[in-house]
Amino acid sequence: MLPWTALGLALSLRLALAQSGVERGPPASAPQGDLLFLLDSSASVSHYEFSRVREFLGQLAAPLPLGPGALRVSLVHVSSQPHTEFPFSQHSSGAAVQDAIRAAAQLMGDTNTGLALAYAREQLFAEAAGAQPGVPKVLVWVTDGGSSDPVGPPMQELKDLGVTVFIISTGRGNRLELSAAASAPAEKHLHFVDVDDLHIIAQELRGSIMDAMRPQQLRASEVTSSGFRLVWPPLLTADSGYYVLELAPSAEPGTARLQQLPGNATGWAWAGLDPDTDYDVALVPESNVHFVRPQHLRVRTLPEEAGPERIVISHARPRSLRVSWVPALGPAVALGYHVQFGPLRGGAAQRVEVPAGHNSTTLQGLAPATDYLVTVTATFRSGRERALSAKACTPDSERSRAPRPAPPPRAGGRGP
Secondary structure: OOHHHHHHHHHHHHHHHHHHOOOOOOOOOOOOEEEEEEEEOOOOOOHHHHHHHHHHHHHHHOOOOEOOOOEEEEEEEEOOOOEEEEOOOOOOOHHHHHHHHHOOOOOOOOOOHHHHHHHHHHHOOOHHHOOOOOOOEEEEEEEOOOOOOOOHHHHHHHHHOOEEEEEEEOOOOOHHHHHHHOOOOHHHHEEEOOHHHOHHHHHHHHHHHHHHOOOOOOEEEOOOOOOEEEEOOOOOOOOOEEEEEEEEEOOOOOOOEEEEEEOOOOEEEEOOOOOOOEEEEEEEEEEOOOOOOOEEEEEEOOOOOOOOEEEEEEEEEOOEEEEEEEOOOOOOOOOEEEEEEEEOOOOOOEEEEEEOOOOEEEEEOOOOOOEEEEEEEEEOOOOOEEEEEEEEEOOOOHHHOOOOOOOOOOOOOOOO
16 A cells, blocks of 8 residues: 555544544643843833833733743843842743832943844754753744844854744834844834833734744744745654655645655745745654644745845945845845955955945955956845845056146247
8 A cells, every 4th residue: 555545544543533532632721932032121111111111011921821830930130230139940930020020220331232142043043051842932022123243143043942932123123133033924023112011912912922932833933035934832752653754735735745754843844836836835744642632834935035225336436336225124124135246357355244234335455446346145044045246347546647748838929
């Protein structure tokens, strides 16, 4: 018998048993996992803003179902050095967490958010540091929009661990940079709100956090134009069964892709998908102990990643020129750019890095009267790159020009 035919018969039998009441799966579990609040406690935040954010986080946490085997909450300050106000294991009720947040004092200092993110990964979210294995992990970062150190790399390391990132900006944060830092899609994980209006998003944000922390829920993360990652809690063990993943475009259910995974798997990344397309996903746990209900999810890939457009060369000088371009916009925001340039007639090429949110740079150290090939490349979260090239020419240097010969003197009188 073909293996997939046998699998289909087994699935039908298990579904029939479940419907008849002979075999029952476990009920849907309540939210559980580790929730970390990252609070900007630096001197860039006024005492009034700090108190408003502190009150908002307390109100956000108060109704959460905390307790052993359920949700755990921790609070870390962003300052010159990160500081843990209280660890995950300290409080077992929402009221206790609310009181602890209200008692937190502002530390002042620099806004070293990147350092705090690395600290959170190593000291709080790592299993070696006491994090719960196999449960959802969520980070809620409230910021006035600025950071004294890079945020992108340490934030990506957290997301690679499966941490879901929510960002609330109460200041003038760069939308492109914060969109890249938040979990995808950004419209569900990034909020821009005035510090006096935080209460408006409290209920919606709390519901999103609860959804992200339901352990029986199949979830998608790191959604790009060509793929996404699926994560789920441990439903089986290596000895108790295996999983079957099914993926199909919603408009073409007959073109399904199947993937079998061992029972100790908790994630899988689909790649090579079409952009801007709805996909239906089914996770089927095949247990040899008891029936475990299949889980279903619909995920939409992001639109095609659009690279830089219309390079403009300006402010040309003998040894420098400025390069500008229309940035890559849309949901698939570029993580950054690099500009490569070199003489058309041969010579070493040079490279300049340009952070996300910027769309121009000045190229220095050029040679006068030289044609250059300039290439602007956008880098995306998926690892793909989109590039556009243009030709640029530096003008001749005034110092290198030969002096013009003086005109011959005129004759002083008329000829005979």
